[in-house]
Amino acid sequence: MVKDQTGSFELENVSVTYGKETAVAGVSMSVPSQAVTALIGPSGCGKSTLLRCLNRMNDEIGGVTVGGAILLDGADINARNVDPVELRIRVGQVFQKPNPFPMSVYDNVAYGPKTHGVRTRSDLDAIVEESLVRAALWNEVKGSLKKHAFELSGGQQQRLCIARALATEPEVLLMDEPASALDPISTQQIEDTIAELKDTVTIVIVTHNMQQAARISDRTAFMLRESMEAPATLIEVGDTRTMFTNPSDKRTEAYITGRFG
Amino acid sequence: MSIEPLMTARGRTGRAAAIRRTAEAVTSGLIRASGWVSILILAAIASFLFLNASRALQEVGLLTMLTGDSWYPTSNDAQFGFIPMMVGTAWVTVTALVTAVPLGVASAVYISEFADGRIKEVSKSIIEVMAAIPSVVYGLLGIALLVPNVKSVFGLDTGLTAFTAGLVVGIMVLPTIVSISEDALHAVPDALRQGSAALGNTRWQTVWKVVLPSASSGIFAAVMLGMGRAIGETMVVLMLAGNAGIIPGNPFESVRTMPGTIAAEMGEVVRGGLHYSVLFVTGLVLFAVTFAINLAADLVLERQRKRWSR
Numbered sequence: 305m306v307k308d309q310t311g312s313f314e315l316e317n318v319s320v321t322y323g324k325e326t327a328v329a330g331v332s333m334s335v336p337s338q339a340v341t342a343l344i345g346p347s348g349c350g351k352s353t354l355l356r357c358l359n360r361m362n363d364e365i366g367g368v369t370v371g372g373a374i375l376l377d378g379a380d381i382n383a384r385n386v387d388p389v390e391l392r393i394r395v396g397q398v399f400q401k402p403n404p405f406p407m408s409v410y411d412n413v414a415y416g417p418k419t420h421g422v423r424t425r426s427d428l429d430a431i432v433e434e435s436l437v438r439a440a441l442w443n444e445v446k447g448s449l450k451k452h453a454f455e456l457s458g459g460q461q462q463r464l465c466i467a468r469a470l471a472t473e474p475e476v477l478l479m480d481e482p483a484s485a486l487d488p489i490s491t492q493q494i495e496d497t498i499a500e501l502k503d504t505v506t507i508v509i510v511t512h513n514m515q516q517a518a519r520i521s522d523r524t525a526f527m528l529r530e531s532m533e534a535p536a537t538l539i540e541v542g543d544t545r546t547m548f549t550n551p552s553d554k555r556t557e558a559y560i561t562g563r564f565g
Numbered sequence: 566m567s568i569e570p571l572m573t574a575r576g577r578t579g580r581a582a583a584i585r586r587t588a589e590a591v592t593s594g595l596i597r598a599s600g601w602v603s604i605l606i607l608a609a610i611a612s613f614l615f616l617n618a619s620r621a622l623q624e625v626g627l628l629t630m631l632t633g634d635s636w637y638p639t640s641n642d643a644q645f646g647f648i649p650m651m652v653g654t655a656w657v658t659v660t661a662l663v664t665a666v667p668l669g670v671a672s673a674v675y676i677s678e679f680a681d682g683r684i685k686e687v688s689k690s691i692i693e694v695m696a697a698i699p700s701v702v703y704g705l706l707g708i709a710l711l712v713p714n715v716k717s718v719f720g721l722d723t724g725l726t727a728f729t730a731g732l733v734v735g736i737m738v739l740p741t742i743v744s745i746s747e748d749a750l751h752a753v754p755d756a757l758r759q760g761s762a763a764l765g766n767t768r769w770q771t772v773w774k775v776v777l778p779s780a781s782s783g784i785f786a787a788v789m790l791g792m793g794r795a796i797g798e799t800m801v802v803l804m805l806a807g808n809a810g811i812i813p814g815n816p817f818e819s820v821r822t823m824p825g826t827i828a829a830e831m832g833e834v835v836r837g838g839l840h841y842s843v844l845f846v847t848g849l850v851l852f853a854v855t856f857a858i859n860l861a862a863d864l865v866l867e868r869q870r871k872r873w874s875r
Binding site: 359361364366389390391392393396397399401403404405406407415416419420465468469472 | 681754756757759760761762763764765766767770774775778779872
């Protein structure tokens with residue numbers, strides 16, 4: 305099911321301010337649709353903060369101001385007539401630690417569609433199955449959809465959270481270090497899932513792990529906060545292979561060759 | 566400089582260690598003792614009640630009292646049936662919970678999920694102050710404000726009813742229900758709220774579909790503890806429920822409750838007499854019921870704590 309080429313972001317001079325402190329400044333980049341864009345950089349460089357701008361999850365924290373423009377398929381997501389709740393149906397998110405709801409596997413996946421008005425059992429069944437298939441969890445849970453989500457392993461819980469996010473049919477999926485709390489095998493499964501998903505959904509992933517960025521992403525953006533006083537900025541963004549083999553900025557080269565961070 | 570201070574230091578360390586060990590043993594002994602004291606007190610209360618109740622238990626019988634439908638403790642052919650006051654207690658408790666549970670859970674949701682900063686602190690302190698007001702003051706307010714209104718609004722002969730007392734008892738158990746429900750809501754991890762928000766749900770949908778179900782066992786425990794308090798409440802009931810020893814058909818009649826009966830009649834009975842002993846049986850039943858309710862609530866709370874501390 306290849307959808308239209310929707311779900312592309314254009315960031316123009318984006319900045320994020322917490323109270324008086326500017327955390328991120330001057331980020332301009334594009335996020336192409338149906339591709340994986342990785343945000344890399346050392347801890348505290350604003351990757352997650354920038355990611356949360358894309359579905360306006362920063363609104364949930366008080367005192368955060370986002371400057372510049374963020375366009376989703378050409379429309380400003382911070383415009384006054386945009387409801388962040390509606391936006392988040394189009395732009396889903398998977399968090400660092402698996403956070404399944406304390407209910408059954410089925411109910412976790414059906415949660416989003418249900419609150420958005422899907423009522424008939426057969427429609428829900430179909431959405432649940434399709435989402436679990438897309439998240440590569442179906443084969444492991446198809447016989448036990450009534451099982452409590454907490455009984456799944458960590459890796460399964462994270463794929464359940466991916467399935468849950470996919471169930472609302474988002475155009476974009478934001479992933480904030482989705483494998484950092486998982487073992488290597490579960491990480492591998494998540495990465496395989498991401499590779500499958502990118503044909504149908506735009507993926508923006510924050511990762512600490514440069515090998516992971518190199519393995520799974522099409523584009524990479526390197527962010528850096530050069531001093532505690534200055535806000536984090538975007539150092540370089542480009543095709544992942546070019547970034548990792550022939551970075552144009554010295555700081556990018558230093559980071560990806562492991563000289564700091 | 567090299568050997569002597571070392572020796573001294575070692576000597577001091579040895580002595581200090583011995584003192585520390587003794588202090589440790591004494592402290593832990595004291596703490597253990599205070600733990601046992603509360604258990605002993607509880608056991609003493611139970612056996613004291615039982616001892617004083619034993620005459621009635623032998624002469625009348627527990628089953629006769631629990632199933633008897635009339636309460637004429639002072640007539641020649643004395644009847645000691647608990648049913649009138651058990652039904653009275655039930656009406657007061659049901660009215661109290663119907664009032665307090667929706668109001669209390671809604672307040673807890675507001676304080677935990679919607680109020681921020683100052684308002685949150687102020688509302689929490691107000692709830693605490695409510696818990697500190699003596700019950701007789703609630704009784705006075707009930708007599709002044711509620712009794713005449715209940716009488717006129719419902720067209721009753723008297724405003725002293727189970728409903729009137731239940732409303733006031735409901736207000737009194739609010740602090741218990743609010744603060745324990747709020748703890749339960751607060752214990753729900755933020756990751757779940759964020760997960761729900763990220764799926765395109767409003768704050769309210771998140772609270773209704775994720776936060777409340779996640780906190781349900783704690784809220785259930787809050788209701789149980791509130792119920793325990795409502796059953797045992799004495800002063801307000803004595804002042805507002807009308808104290809009629811008949812089996813009430815609905816909450817708009819005068820009733821007498823179990824704690825109300827003990828308080829009202831204990832002053833008039835012959836010490837050591839049968840009526841005296843029957844009142845102790847009433848106390849024993851109350852003790853057993855509230856003990857069981859509190860124990861159940863604690864078990865539920867403990868289970869919830871374990872659930873989120875994975």
